[in-house]
Amino acid sequence: MALVICQNGCHGVYLETTEQFDPDKTPHGGMFRLVEPYKGNGWSSFPEHEGVTGAALECPDCGAPYLNSSNRVALVPGSEEAPKKLGPLTPSTPAPNAVVSPEIIARIMELKAAGKKPKEIGEAVGLHYMKVGAIIKAAS
Numbered sequence: 001m002a003l004v005i006c007q008n009g010c011h012g013v014y015l016e017t018t019e020q021f022d023p024d025k026t027p028h029g030g031m032f033r034l035v036e037p038y039k040g041n042g043w044s045s046f047p048e049h050e051g052v053t054g055a056a057l058e059c060p061d062c063g064a065p066y067l068n069s070s071n072r073v074a075l076v077p078g079s080e081e082a083p084k085k086l087g088p089l090t091p092s093t094p095a096p097n098a099v100v101s102p103e104i105i106a107r108i109m110e111l112k113a114a115g116k117k118p119k120e121i122g123e124a125v126g127l128h129y130m131k132v133g134a135i136i137k138a139a140s
């Protein structure tokens with residue numbers, strides 16, 4: 001497994017490669033999956049199957065396409081041997097039970113239902129996207 005960089009957008013690391021990944025083949029959804037803590041925080045990504053290719057392979061945070069003009073993804077150098085959890089590379093996950101008003105939670109769930117990404121929701125309600133993910137997870 002290797003970690004994948006959002007090379008055309010935010011340069012965040014949200015995905016890892018699966019056993020289906022082959023650097024010599026055109027990438028598809030089945031070759032990637034979300035890593036923790038994003039997956040556990042309720043982030044959604046493109047469907048993880050081979051019917052998803054090209055521009056549909058987009059960053060779950062900023063929406064930029066993962067593929068470059070040669071139809072290739074960018075991997076974090078040396079990450080092939082990295083542990084599955086990102087550990088110190090990621091901020092600690094905020095506790096879902098911290099106090100947030102019911103109105104804010106309702107707004108978050110409304111935006112989530114409308115298909116907004118955690119980062120967009122966070123910007124709309126003034127919370128960090130990690131917090132938004134934790135609230136969505138706790139409320140669903």
Ligand SMILES: [Zn+2]
Nearest residue numbers: 006010059062
């Ligand atoms: Zn991105």
